[in-house]
Amino acid sequence: MAFAFFNTLGREKQIFKPVHDGKDGGKATVGFYGCGPTVYNYAHIGNLRAYVHHDILVRSLRRAGYDVNHVMNITDVGHLSDDADDGDDKMVKSAEERGKSVLEIADFYTKAFFNDTDRMNITRPTVACKATDHIAEMIALIERIEKNGFTYFAGGNLYFDISKFPSYGDLALLRMDDLKAGARIEQDENKRNPGDFVLWFTKSKFKNQALVWDSPWGKGYPGWHIECSAMSMKYLGEQFDIHAGGIDHIPIHHTNEIAQSEAATGKKPWVSCWMHNEFLVIDSGASDSDAMRSEKMSKSKGGFLTLQTLVDEGWDPLDYRYFLLGGHYRSQLQFSFESLKGAKNSRKSLTDKVKNLAEKAGIGNQKVQSDEKRPATYGEEVATYIDRFDKAVEDDLSTPRALAELWGLLKDGPASAQALAAVYDMDRVLGLKLEDAVKDGSGKKGEDAEFIREIDELIVKRAQAKKTKDFAAADNIRQSLKERGIILEDSPEGTTWRHV
Ligand code: AMP
Numbered sequence: 001m002a003f004a005f006f007n008t009l010g011r012e013k014q015i016f017k018p019v020h021d022g023k024d025g026g027k028a029t030v031g032f033y034g035c036g037p038t039v040y041n042y043a044h045i046g047n048l049r050a051y052v053h054h055d056i057l058v059r060s061l062r063r064a065g066y067d068v069n070h071v072m073n074i075t076d077v078g079h080l081s082d083d084a085d086d087g088d089d090k091m092v093k094s095a096e097e098r099g100k101s102v103l104e105i106a107d108f109y110t111k112a113f114f115n116d117t118d119r120m121n122i123t124r125p126t127v128a129c130k131a132t133d134h135i136a137e138m139i140a141l142i143e144r145i146e147k148n149g150f151t152y153f154a155g156g157n158l159y160f161d162i163s164k165f166p167s168y169g170d171l172a173l174l175r176m177d178d179l180k181a182g183a184r185i186e187q188d189e190n191k192r193n194p195g196d197f198v199l200w201f202t203k204s205k206f207k208n209q210a211l212v213w214d215s216p217w218g219k220g221y222p223g224w225h226i227e228c229s230a231m232s233m234k235y236l237g238e239q240f241d242i243h244a245g246g247i248d249h250i251p252i253h254h255t256n257e258i259a260q261s262e263a264a265t266g267k268k269p270w271v272s273c274w275m276h277n278e279f280l281v282i283d284s285g286a287s288d289s290d291a292m293r294s295e296k297m298s299k300s301k302g303g304f305l306t307l308q309t310l311v312d313e314g315w316d317p318l319d320y321r322y323f324l325l326g327g328h329y330r331s332q333l334q335f336s337f338e339s340l341k342g343a344k345n346s347r348k349s350l351t352d353k354v355k356n357l358a359e360k361a362g363i364g365n366q367k368v369q370s371d372e373k374r375p376a377t378y379g380e381e382v383a384t385y386i387d388r389f390d391k392a393v394e395d396d397l398s399t400p401r402a403l404a405e406l407w408g409l410l411k412d413g414p415a416s417a418q419a420l421a422a423v424y425d426m427d428r429v430l431g432l433k434l435e436d437a438v439k440d441g442s443g444k445k446g447e448d449a450e451f452i453r454e455i456d457e458l459i460v461k462r463a464q465a466k467k468t469k470d471f472a473a474a475d476n477i478r479q480s481l482k483e484r485g486i487i488l489e490d491s492p493e494g495t496t497w498r499h500v
């Protein structure tokens, strides 16, 4: 499969080619870093859109045969209420409000986060790393940046000087002049340029800052951006393939990550491909005539929806997943309960159709796919759908088109075991747990048992045929089973079978 991903850096779709070659001519391991949650509160359903995007990316790459090393940070220190250096520390504020320690808050909301992502069938990252566990790596990286001449110390904080980094702002298409003109009113007077940012705070502006560490610049704590540079490089190397997050991260967080990473290593590009998801927006309640009816769902504004709220109101987390897949990740998506209802109904008829297909194909509740690899080739009737599905996924992860191909196969495709295998294959990207739906609700155990018995009998017959050197008969049995989606595998222990 040849993926083409829209790269924010350059604003164009580019053919994906991993930075590192695979070992022994095999597929490469893809290094992927997705910005994770700041664990001061529950994730809202807008945040979950970002993680579903990461999940679709990881699943698609794995299905295409790549190993993916997926790293996600858990921010438990240093993220201020403004992504630039203004406002309160989100963690400290939340701990104070709730009368808990920062670590208790972090622990509670990290668990809540993974509980949500598990319920959404979002694959867990290979590495989920906490900022507070990586202070030493951050300090080491800041020292490199300092040594290379990109920093200055003022008012008790160590700053990154963006004027020393000529390509600053390339990701966000920012111009230095605009940055100067756009200086904030509440400007930090220690900054030489409005866009400069803190690498290390020593004089905390928060008197109750709970977590501080010794450093070459004095006791203090890191700025927010440095954790992503330090942790991604620790787990993925100094140059890696893909970095993702919501579009809000383009102008500050990711722009600063690039500047400090490349300033430290001197290597360009730090990340080859930047992928950004658009927002989930909600109706703001403003009047129809108001041009700004929709606004971004955000934690700070309050009134945000969590997955648990949806569950409490009787929705299945997979309904919300289905709703998200209906929009391309780079398009804004308007949330409403009416649309969620539509997604719920569609998902219900989808699973009904899959159950139906399983019954017709005589598969029932058998497990069809067990590994993560792609199955062998499909017959022509099924292959057309799979090919178009693959093209949709390859084309910057077009889940709406991919879903349409799944529907096409279920509506117009053959009622065969191969078609069912293809449905499950597609679901390795979509993650709608279609196989579970069949297993849970088939009620077709009798028929399954019969089918399995038939396979077992044919295996015995084939073994006898081989014994009597009737290889043509043995091959016929293998072939006829293959046409029904069953592959026989011989080993010294005997013959086993699996679905295509
Ligand atoms: P945070 O926990 O605030 O750092 O956000 C976690 C992720 O969710 C980041 O990648 C954000 O860019 C993303 N995000 C925040 N709000 C929205 C939204 N309304 N729709 C989609 N993604 C969002």
Ligand code: ZN
Pocket: 035, 036, 073, 228, 253
């Ligand atoms: Zn980040």
